[in-house]
Amino acid sequence: xxxxxxxxxxxxxxxxxxxxVRGLALAQAARGDEPIIMTATPGDGTIRSGRDLVDGxxxxxxxxxxxxxxxxxxxxxxxxxxxxxxxxxxxxxxxVGATSPFAxxxxxxxxxxxxxxxxxxxxxxxxxxxxxxxxxxTLLVRPNVVVSAVSSMxxxxxxxxxxxPVGVLPxxxxxxxxxxxxxxxxxxxxxxxxxxxxxAPRKRIGPLLTAIARAQVLVGPAVAIEATIIGDxxxxxxxxxxxxxxxxxxxxxxxxxxxxxxEVFARSDAFVQASVRESFxxxxxxxxxxxxxxxxxxxxxxxxxxxxxxEGLLATDDASLASAVALLATDRDLGERI
Numbered sequence: 001x002x003x004x005x006x007x008x009x010x011x012x013x014x015x016x017x018x019x020x021v022r023g024l025a026l027a028q029a030a031r032g033d034e035p036i037i038m039t040a041t042p043g044d045g046t047i048r049s050g051r052d053l054v055d056g057x058x059x060x061x062x063x064x065x066x067x068x069x070x071x072x073x074x075x076x077x078x079x080x081x082x083x084x085x086x087x088x089x090x091x092x093x094x095x096v097g098a099t100s101p102f103a104x105x106x107x108x109x110x111x112x113x114x115x116x117x118x119x120x121x122x123x124x125x126x127x128x129x130x131x132x133x134x135x136x137x138t139l140l141v142r143p144n145v146v147v148s149a150v151s152s153m154x155x156x157x158x159x160x161x162x163x164x165p166v167g168v169l170p171x172x173x174x175x176x177x178x179x180x181x182x183x184x185x186x187x188x189x190x191x192x193x194x195x196x197x198x199x200a201p202r203k204r205i206g207p208l209l210t211a212i213a214r215a216q217v218l219v220g221p222a223v224a225i226e227a228t229i230i231g232d233x234x235x236x237x238x239x240x241x242x243x244x245x246x247x248x249x250x251x252x253x254x255x256x257x258x259x260x261x262x263e264v265f266a267r268s269d270a271f272v273q274a275s276v277r278e279s280f281x282x283x284x285x286x287x288x289x290x291x292x293x294x295x296x297x298x299x300x301x302x303x304x305x306x307x308x309x310x311e312g313l314l315a316t317d318d319a320s321l322a323s324a325v326a327l328l329a330t331d332r333d334l335g336e337r338i
Contacts, residue, residue, distance in 0.1 A: 002034040002087070004115075006080070007095040008071040008102040010039040011054055014255055015198060016282045017095050017122045020171050024093075025057050027174070036060060038083060040071035040102040060087075062102075076105025077112075084113050091116045098123040107139040114144065120169055121149040124277045124301075125157040137162050151301035154279040170304070171280045177258065178289035180266060191225045191329040194268040194292075196261060196283035197275070199233030206235070206242055207318050208274035213246040215325035223329040224249060227272075228264055230256050265290040269335055270328050271312075274321060275300055288312070293338035295324045312338060 005021050025035040035057060042048045042063035049063040062079040066072060073079060084092075092115050096103045110117045119140060140147050141164055148169040149155035155166040193212060197203045209227070216225045227250040229239065236252065243250035256264070265271075271287035272295045281302035284294045288305070294312030296302040308314040313328070315321035328335045 001091070002036065002089045003028060004036050004038055004084070004089040004092040005095065006038045006092060006103060006106045008040055008097065008100045010037055010041045010059060012044040013041050013071070016171070016280065017097055019282055020122070021095055022055065022057075023173060026055060029057060036087060036089065038062065038080060038106065040073045040076070042069050072101055073105070076102050077108045080106040080109035081112060084109060084115060089115060091118065093117075094119045096121045096123070098125075104136055104139065107136075111139060111142065116144045117146070118169075119145065119147045121147070121154055121158050121166075122171075122279055124154050124279045125161050126277070140164075150280040151304050153301045153304070171282050171285065173282070173285060173289060175289040178262060178265075178286055180291055184266065184269065184291060186269070186332065189223055191219075191223055191270065191325070191332075192228070192268045193225060193270050193272045193295075193325065194228045194230065194264055194287070195272050196230040196286070197233075197273065198231055199229075199235040199239055201235065202275065202277050203233075204274040204276070205229070205239045208272065208321075209239065209242050209246060209248060209250065211274060211318050211322040212250075212272065212325060213248055214319070214322035215329065216248070218322065218326035219329045225325065225329055227251070228253060228268065230254075230261060230264060261286065262290065265292060268292060269332075270295055270325070272321075272325060273297070273300070273302065274318065278302055280304075293328065293335045295321065295328070297321065310338065 005025055007017055007021050010018050028035045037059045040062050043052045043061055049061050052059040052061055060083050062073045064073055092110050094103050148167040149158050150171050152168050155168050159166040199205050212227050227248055229252045232254050240252055271292045276297045276299040278300035284302045288294055288311055294306045298314040298316050303314055306312045313324040315324050
């Protein structure tokens with residue numbers, strides 16, 4: 001079956017949606033299906049726009065030259081429709097984020113071609129964006145279109161905006177590459193925490209660093225808390241200044257590929273995140289598959305697969321997030337039990 005995955009962003013850009021689309025398409029290809037990825041993200045190799053091949057997957061890039069290589073195309077509907085007419089598909093899976101102009105343009109093309117469509121929302125729709133999405137209701141509420149979100153938390157927001165039932169289609173991953181055959185080695189007197197995140201405001205990297213610093217104060221000099229921050233984004237310089245101001249033992253690695261992330265996980269004791277507008281939390285799921293306890297805010301979609309005291313610790317606010325990190329530092333057996 002030929003399947004079109006449509007996403008504003010794809011490799012070489014990295015993030016939750018890109019990771020999920022890639023993994024899903026690879027699994028479908030391994031099953032014998034024929035996935036095609038349509039995106040406005042330019043390639044970084046010899047092919048900037050047009051048909052590309054990445055990881056053995058066909059990627060159709062509708063890219064134009066814009067500042068910062070923004071994934072926006074002025075004639076998305078016409079471009080996607082031309083691709084669909086040239087390569088008819090059985091079904092389209094449209095992946096929508098916080099702002100997805102390419103996806104919305106593609107939905108217009110799919111409506112014209114009457115292609116059966118699944119729309120998955122990968123973000124949390126807040127009050128400011130709800131009105132804009134409500135305006136696109138006619139694209140989503142029509143025959144042959146099914147709307148889903150990656151968690152019940154995100155689904156509730158979409159349903160509130162559209163006034164229609166919204167299903168839940170959680171993100172997933174193959175756990176095998178993330179599993180360790182040997183226990184994570186402990187270092188006495190040190191708690192090594194890690195996070196993987198785009199360093200942008202909604203990810204709350206500043207409050208995360210503050211919580212880790214507060215945890216260090218709570219445990220005192222008996223245990224040193226070391227933090228590794230994997231990822232990049234507009235707040236990286238500010239986050240590095242915050243870490244220095246707080247006196248944190250923090251390492252900023254920038255973006256890493258899957259192998260690099262697994263190597264850091266292998267020498268870490270816990271995964272920590274402070275985001276409260278996290279629709280799912282694929283990085284937390286990867287950390288859990290690697291055997292790390294996850295410390296996260298209870299308000300995020302991460303709480304749908306992390307149970308407090310079972311797979312990790314859930315905090316109701318930033319103060320209790322700091323307390324949870326401190327608890328793992330002082331009760332090392334707790335982390336091993338989780």
